[in-house]
Amino acid sequence: MKYYIIAGEASGDLHGSNLMKEIYRIDSNAEIRFWGGDLMQNIGGTLVKHYRDLAFMGFAEVVQNLRTILGNIKFCKKDILSFKPDVILFIDYPGFNMRIAKWARLQGFKTHYYISPQIWAWKENRIKAIKRDVDKMYIILPFEKDFYETKHQFPVEFVGHPLIDAIQNRQATDTEAFKKEFSLDSRPVIALLPGSRKQEISKMLSVMLSVTDSFPDYQFVIAGAPSQEYDFYKQFLNNKNIHFISNRTYDLLSVAHAALVTSGTATLETALFKVPEVVCYKGSWVSYQIAKRIITLKYISLVNLIMDREVVKELIQDEFNTKNLKAELQKILNPAHREKLLKDYDLLEEKLGGAGASATTAGLIFKHLT
Template identity: 50%
Template sequence: MKYYIIAGEASGDMHAANMMKQLKLRDSDAYFRVWGGDRMAEEAQELAKHIRETSFMGVFAVVRHLKTIKANFKFCENDIMAFKPDVLILIDNSGFNLRIAKFVKNSGLSTRIFYYILPQAWAWKRKRVHTIQGWTDRRFSILPFESDFYESYGYKVDYVGHPILDSIEQRKPELVSKDEFLKTHGLSAKPIIALLPGSRKREINTKLPKMLNVVKHFPDHQFVIAGSETIELSLYDQYTDQQVKVIFGKTYDILNNTQAALVTSGTATLETALFNVPQVVCYKPGLVTFYLLKGIISINHICMVNLILDRRAVAELIESDLNEKKMTHELKAILAPETRERILSDYAELKTKLGGLGASERVAQLMVEDLKLLPSSDN
C-alpha cells in the first residue's frame, strides 16, 4: 500500500511515527510519503515537507504567512495527484488537513481517507463534524469523550486510546536516574520545579518571562526549563540567567525528576500528568485572540487533563490570570502534601480513561483491516 501522511506539529510527528512503525508490521509493502518532522522522516521512504516549513500558530501568524500557506496547499494537492496514494492519513492540523481531505475526496482518486487525532470540533465550530464525516472515510479518536460527541450527531468514530501512553512507555528505558540527571546537568540537590513554556517562539516569548517571575518566591527550589530542540539557545538567554538551567531535548528526564511544573497548555499537560507531576497550566494566546476564542469556544476547561476528567483537577491560569501573584499562589498550593495527594489521585483516574497502552497498535490494525476490504483494483 502507498500511504500519504500529513502531520502539522511535533506531537503529531511523534504519534504518526509510532503508527507508521505498527503499519509496517502489518503491511510488508507499506510505502510512505509524508509531511512531518524528524521522527516521521525516519520511518518514511519519502519526505514531502518538513513541519518547520508548514507549522504556524495563532491568528496573526497565519495571516502573516498566508502566501506560504497557499503555496503549501497547492504543492500538497499536486503532490498527492502525482503520488496517487492508496490511503491518505491526516493527523490533527485541521485547518490544513480538512481542505486537503476535501480536495482528495473530489479529485477522482480512489484514495481512502483516514483521520487520526481528530480536530477539536467539540471545543469550537461543532458543525465541522458534518464536514469531517463527509470528507473522510474513517475516523480514529484518541479522547474518550469524542465517541459520544460524534454519536450525538449520528456519526461513528473508533476510539483507540491516547498514543501519548505508548510514547512515554517507549522512552522509559532511556530515562536516567536522579543522581545521574543532577550530575550531568550541574544541578544541586534542591527539589526541581520544571518550566515548560512550549515549543514555538511565540509561546516562549509570551509565557517564559511570566514563568520566570515566580523563581524568586521559591528559594528552596531550583528551576529547570525544558528547551525545545527546534529553538535556539539565544531565545531563552534573553530571559534567563545562570540560576535557571535550560536543558534541551530532555523533557521526559526533567519530568521524571521534578516536584512540580508550570506548563503551557497542550500535549505537555498530559505528559506532565502521566509522570505524576502536579502542575499549573498556563495559557496566553494574546488579548485579541483570547476574546475571539472566548466568543466561540464551548468548553469549560482548556487543559486536556481537566477536559478528560470533566472537572478542574489542575489549575488553569488564562490570559490576565497568568500573572506573578496567581502563579506563585497556585504553585505553592500544589507543593503542599494534601494537594499533591489529591492531584495524584486524579491522575490515576486520568490514566484509566486514556485507554491504556497500545493505541498505535490498535489504530494501525483497524486501518490495515479496513484497507484489506478494498477491491483489488484499488490496491
C-alpha cells in the same frame, strides 16, 4: 501499500512516529511519505516538510502568514498527486488537513483521520465536512465517541490515547546520570514547559521565569522544544541561573517534582508522568478576544476536559501573571494538595484506556485498505 501522512505539530510528530512503527510492522512493503518532524524521520519514509515550517498559532498569526499557508496547501496537493498514495492519514492539525481532505476526496483518495480535530471545542459545524470528506476517524479521547456517534451519527473508532504507549515504551531515565549530565543539583526540580512555537514561548516564558527567585529551595529547568535553538530562549533569561535542556522533555518530567505547563498536549503528558502542574496560557489580545467568543468549553487543559472537573489549575490570559502563578505553584508544592492531585491522575489514566493505541490504529487502517 503507499501511505501519505500529514502531521503539522510536535505532538503529531510523536504520535505519527509511533503509528509509522506499527504500520511498518504490519505492512512490510509500506511506502511512507510524510509531513512531520525528526521523530517520524527517524522511523523511515520520506520527509516532505518539517512541522517547524508550518506552525502558526492563533487567528492573527494565521492571517499574517496566509500566503505561506496557501503555498504549502498547493504544494501538498501536487505532492500527493505525484505520489499516488493508497491512503492519506491526517493527524490532528485541522486548519490545514481539512482543506486537503476536501480536495483529496474529490480526487478519489481514501482519507483516514487519526486524532480528531477538536470540533467539540469550537467550529462544531466542521462535522459536515468531516462526514463528507473523511472515510475513517480514529479518536483518542473517551468523550469524543459519544460526541460523534450519539450527537452527530458519525461512526468512529476509539483506539485509546497514544501518549500512554509513548510513555510506557520509552527507555527509563537514569535519574542520577541525567542530573549529572546537565549539572543539576540535589534540589527538587520544577520543570518549565513554555510550548514549542516561538509565538507561545514569547508569551509564556517570561512570566514563568518571574517566579523562580521566590523558590530558592528548588531548581528550575526549561524544557526546550526540538524545533527551537537555545539562542531564542536566551533573550528571556536576563542572566538568571536557569537550566535549559533541549529535546528531553520526557526525561525532564521523569525527574520533576512539579511543572508549569503551557496548555496543550504537554498538560496530559505531565499528568501521565504524575507531576503536579499549573496550566498556563496567554495568546495575542486579538486571538484571545476572538477565541473567548466562540469557544464555550469550561476548561482548556486536556486533564480537566477528560475528567470533566477542575483537577489542575488553569491560569488563562490576564490571570496568568506572577502573583497568581506564584500562589498556585505554592499550592502544588504542598504535600496534602499533591496527594489529592496524584490520586486524580490515577483516575485520569484509567479513563484513557489501556496501552496499544498506535498498534490498534495501524491495524484498523490496514484492515480497511485490504
